[in-house]
Amino acid sequence: MTNEFEALFQVVKHRQESPAEGSYTSYLFDQGIEKILKKVGEESSEVIIAAMKNHREEIIAETSDLLYHLFVMLAERGISFEEVTAEIENRSHKVGNLKQERPDITDY
């Protein structure tokens, strides 16, 4: 699974380094961070809507759109795929992440 993600990230990086005619990825890099973040926002909303509708194919399609646009954002900000996977790996050693409920305030 990580291999597909890594391969997609490599394609994105390649487009960043060598823009290609007719490439949507190159178009995004050319437009800049505001456009990229606008797409991340749009695609996030579309994932939420698809999940609310519980429409299986739509959830998968919109999640794929969101991941792609997140990868473009990471590349634009100079963050490597390995930095994110290292963070995920670090977290995998921790369990019991549920925050304890705050005690009720009884003294004012």
Ligand SMILES: N=c1c2ncn([C@@H]3O[C@H](COP(=O)(O)OP(=O)(O)OP(=O)(O)O)[C@@H](O)[C@H]3O)c2ncn1[C@@H]1O[C@H](COP(=O)(O)O)[C@@H](O)[C@H]1O
């Ligand atoms: N994974 C993706 C991918 N996911 C989504 N998209 C594009 O993201 C866009 C999102 O659709 P929207 O309707 O929201 O946006 P739009 O109206 O087309 O574009 P805007 O005017 O809103 O920017 C579509 O044009 C999709 O084709 C992607 N474009 C490219 N890739 C990958 O990037 C590779 C290189 O693609 P190019 O850069 O186009 O050669 C491809 O082989 C894929 O692996």
